[in-house]
Amino acid sequence: MRRIPAAFQAIMATITDNLQAVKDRIARAAAAAQRDSSSVALVAVSKTHPPSLVREAHAAGQKAFGENYVQEALEKMDALGLPLEWHLIGPLQSNKTRPVAERFDWVHTLEREKIARRLSEQRPAGLGELNVLIQLNVSGERSKSGVSAGEIPALARSIATLANLRLRGLMAVPEATPDVGLQRARFRQVREIFERLRGAGFELDTLSMGMSDDMESAIAEGATLVRIGTAIFGARASVRGAA
Numbered sequence: 468m469r470r471i472p473a474a475f476q477a478i479m480a481t482i483t484d485n486l487q488a489v490k491d492r493i494a495r496a497a498a499a500a501q502r503d504s505s506s507v508a509l510v511a512v513s514k515t516h517p518p519s520l521v522r523e524a525h526a527a528g529q530k531a532f533g534e535n536y537v538q539e540a541l542e543k544m545d546a547l548g549l550p551l552e553w554h555l556i557g558p559l560q561s562n563k564t565r566p567v568a569e570r571f572d573w574v575h576t577l578e579r580e581k582i583a584r585r586l587s588e589q590r591p592a593g594l595g596e597l598n599v600l601i602q603l604n605v606s607g608e609r610s611k612s613g614v615s616a617g618e619i620p621a622l623a624r625s626i627a628t629l630a631n632l633r634l635r636g637l638m639a640v641p642e643a644t645p646d647v648g649l650q651r652a653r654f655r656q657v658r659e660i661f662e663r664l665r666g667a668g669f670e671l672d673t674l675s676m677g678m679s680d681d682m683e684s685a686i687a688e689g690a691t692l693v694r695i696g697t698a699i700f701g702a703r704a705s706v707r708g709a710a
Contacts, residue, residue: 481701482520482523482524482527482699482700483523483527485698485699485700485701486511486524486527486528486529486699488698489509489682489695489698489699490504490509492682492683492698493507493509493682493686493693495683496682496683496686496687497686499683499687500686500687502686506691507686507690507691507692507693508531508691508692508693509529509531509692509693509695510531510532510533510554510556510675510692510693510694510695511524511529511531511532511533511695511696511699511700512532512533512534512535512556512678512694512695512696512699512700513532513533513534513543513696513700514533514534514535514536514539514556514557514696515539516696516700518542518543518546518547520700521543521547521549521551522547522549524699524700525547525549525551529699530551530552531551531552531553531554532551532552532553532554533554533555533556533575533694533696534553534554534555534556534557535555535556535557536557537555537557537559537563537566537567540553540555540570540571541566541570544570552572552573553570553571553572553573554571554572554573554574554575554694555567555571555573555574555575555576556575556576556638556675556694557576558576558578558612559574559576559577559582561581561582561585564582564585564586564589565585565589567586568585568586568587568588568589568590568591568597568631569589569590569591569594571597572597572598573597573598573599573600573635574586574597574598574599574600575599575600575602575638575675575694576600576602576612576613576638577599577600577601577602577622577626578601578602578612578613578614578622579622580622580625580626583599583622583625583626583629583632584629586599586629586631586632587629587630587631587632588631590631590632592631596631596632596633597631597632597633598633598635598673599626599632599633599634599635600634600635600636600637600638600673600675601614601619601622601623601626601634601636601637601638602614602637602638602639602640603615603616603619603637603638603639603657603660604639605639605641605653605654605656605657606641606642606653611640611642613638613639613640616656616660619637619660619664620664620667623664623669627669634669634671635671635672635673636661636671636672636673636674636675636691637657637660637661637664637671637673637674637675637676638674638675638676639653639654639657639675639676640676640678641653641654641676641681643680643681647684650681650684650685651684651687651688654676654677654681654684654685654687654688654689654690655688657674657676657688658674658688658689661674661689672691673691673692674689674690674691674692675690675691675692675693675694676688676690676692676693677690677693677694678693678694678695678696678697679695679696679697679698682695
């Protein structure tokens, strides 16, 4: 029988342990918020990490993975050949909509009607609807992607008319801060906008918010999906060019 190298075993053990530690954090945060931990989905953010680590996370039971860069994600999909659920969590340019429509399961970062229409037009019929989220720039940072709160209703109405997209909710990446009160206030703002959209008749079920450093605050304020990279895979490698 072929022996697995000790270094490879160590990597697998680390990712397995890290995944369990993250799931334990989710469970504790959900319990503190009087929520069922099953109401919070985990997307493992594998951007800049090699396919081998994605494979180890999958072997440890993780199915959903988030990528920022389209080309990097496509290379991993081809290299892995695994039945994974792929989430685009980075900005999407017009010239990359076709491979995203054809290969991804979720897009978290819609902020323009033009992109939404291209995704709908280019989504293969046999794949069913593409799950999409509108990205809210909740901190108002000029360097951050996303739309303002006031722009969301009109964009949501436009997306709702597109046959091959399913609007699931909102996504946000608030400005990083160690202030837990401020973290929660920003996540609460996202949830309140989400609830107003639901009250207006939109059938939404997903709040994508919370990362390694603030997932507890996000879960306390209603996150249904957290995007965790560093706590699973360790520090990121050098950032690649835009996708």
